[in-house]
Amino acid sequence: MIPVRGVEDRRIAVLGLGRTGLSAARAIMAGGGVALCWDDAEAARERAAGEGLTLHDLGRGGAWEAVDALIVSPGIPHLYPAPNRYVAAAQAAGVPVDNDIGLFFRSLAVPEWDRFETVPRVIAVTGSNGKSTTSALIHHCLEVAGRESQLAGNIGRGVLDINPPGDGGIVVLELSSYQTELARSLTPDIAVFTNLTPDHLDRHGGFGGYFAAKRRLFAEGGPDRAVIGVDEPEGRLLAGQLSEGAGDDRVIRISSGQKLGGAGWNVFVRKGFLAEFRKSRQVASIDLRAVRGLPGAHNHQNACAAFAALRALGLAPKLIEQGFQSFEGLPHRSQIVGEKGGVTFVNDSKATNVDSAAKALAAFSGVRWIVGGQMKDGGLSAVAPHLGNVSKAYAIGRQAAEVALELNEMAGRSLCEVCETMAEAVGRAGAEALAGETVLLAPAAASFDQYDNFEKRGEDFVSEVARVLQKGGPDDPGGEMKDA
Structure with missing residues (x-):
């Protein structure tokens, strides 16, 4: 568990008592805070009470007095198509609204890291399609390479349920637009944008709002390296906004269908072959055609994103290829x-x-x-x-x-x-x-x-x-x- 930092003796309301909400409540208590839990579903409230968590009816009079913050689960809207009534009440009362991702990023680093030879790092993956496979592939390749890795977020475990990472440990997060749009703290070391296609438009007030929710991971997150899929205009715009020039290798552009040129850092697939170019010179390649767990152009894009993120960590291409060859794919995804x-x-x-x-x-x-x-x-x-x-x-x-x-x-x-x-x-x-x-x-x-x-x-x-x-x-x- 990652205890939440900065909540000692503070009263934090938690709305939604599924996996995310229960995890947040436990982590708040572990950090010395008071978790005030609520869910409209009686079964969810009973489950929380059975764990010894404090129930707090957010709909009753005076419910927001002395509440310092509200933590909401991803499925609860805070703006579009209309704010949840409890979220609206919190906003009216001036109570800050956050989610478990925000709590995680503000709580991960601890003083003990000063004794580590290599500070732990976070890779955060977002996009419309392929983010689960990309996240799982990165995690798998790290394990094959013998690196400490934990997979969490929108896949695997809740972000606050993971173990504190050790020396050189890597945390791989899959983040949906529901998670990135609200988190008050976003500080990944490496951020990945796979692609963008229309989805969840009612939740974000249209396609522009959907893109804006994804973009927050980069614009506000300020990653050291950004891996950006440039097969759509939004990705090309984002890569340009983050880059200081054509040769800026803090941005790694990826594509699943076109050869990328220029002096920057590029990873792309053509005719089943993944190629890495830096400063206009090819430095690595992988034949993806026989990689059974990554069939089709969409999975080749996932391979590009994972390869780029792993190279940003310093993994050798041969180690990455070994991970690709043994990757069996995710349930329900090709x-x-x-x-x-x-x-x-x-x-x-x-x-x-x-x-x-x-x-x-x-x-x-x-x-x-x-x-x-x-x-x-x-x-x-x-x-x-x-x-x-x-x-x-x-x-x-x-x-x-x-x-x-x-x-x-x-x-x-x-x-x-x-x-x-x-x-x-x-x-x-x-x-x-x-x-x-x-x-x-x-x-x-x-x-x-x-x-x-x-x-x-x-x-x-x-x-x-x-x-x-x-x-x-x-x-x-x-x-x-x-x-x-």
């Missing part, structure tokens, strides 16, 4: 879960928006595509350039008929059939797939019409794939099921 008769089954349930799904489709050919769920605004037009990779689509979820109609009209042929359930879709796709094809779950939609979250959806896919693999006939030895 995760190979089984093979049978030359057919590969891939779980990309995390592809909850159309841009993510388009990138998944681009990574494979001969795709039996399982698509649908709680669809987002804008439709499926972004996948149109990749429909040539799709042998057939199988629509699931409450909007399955609408999804099938849109895809059939877009393709100009009968491409998609309505299945509604995961069991029906996987069963049909598995039965119809030919050797060399891929059965891909990349829903391009949220999961909440049928599942609690995308993880549950992915687990259902894995379970149904297992059924398909076990159906082998007398001459069929069955399939191989990968670890889910």
Whole structure:
């Protein structure tokens, strides 16, 4: 645990008692503060009370008297589309609002670091797509290299639940826009911006607000090194704003589809080969085509981001390549879960928006595509350039008929059939797939019409794939099921 610093004898309200809120409350108490906890859900309050935490109804009269700060969980809005009523009350009372990320950054460094040979460092990764895989890949490569590393934030453990890092330790954080937009303290040593595509626009008051939330990690965080994906205009703008000139190697530009020139520090992938250039000279390269855990252009972008961050730490390219080769990917993110008769089954349930799904489709050919769920605004037009990779689509979820109609009209042929359930879709796709094809779950939609979250959806896919693999006939030895 990271005890929160500067809260001795202060009364800190904690709103939202899920993983993040409970972790923050414990860390506040460990730092000598008084945690005043509240959640509208009775079950969450009972869980907190069972831990011995103090409940404090933030809706009653006088609730904000003598409260020094409010800590909110990521899912609680503070501005758009409208402030949460408790947050609005705190703001009206002049109570500062922060989150666990802000507490973490102000509490991590301790006087004991003066005795360390190498001060611990923090790598913070943000962006629309790929930040989980990038963060996990950085962490994996550090472990392969024998370096102390902890993975936390929007992936793995809560930031305040990690152990205090030791001499030379590295903390790798995945940070969402919900986390970066509100943290009052942001001081990463290395900050990574993967890419930017429209998402969470209601929460941020539009695309500009969404970009601004991501940009705070760099503009206010002031990292020693910034790794910036420049395949979108926002990334190019951000890289230019952070750089003092073309040769400024404090900014490392990355791309998954274009050769980057100039005198600066660049990492890019072309035709499956990752290249690192410094001062216009190539200094390293990795063949990513055979790296099974990183298929497709979107994962090659993740590889560029991870490689650049690790090089900024001083890791040798050969050590990084070893980490890449042994990386198996994350559950629900282009995760190979089984093979049978030359057919590969891939779980990309995390592809909850159309841009993510388009990138998944681009990574494979001969795709039996399982698509649908709680669809987002804008439709499926972004996948149109990749429909040539799709042998057939199988629509699931409450909007399955609408999804099938849109895809059939877009393709100009009968491409998609309505299945509604995961069991029906996987069963049909598995039965119809030919050797060399891929059965891909990349829903391009949220999961909440049928599942609690995308993880549950992915687990259902894995379970149904297992059924398909076990159906082998007398001459069929069955399939191989990968670890889910």
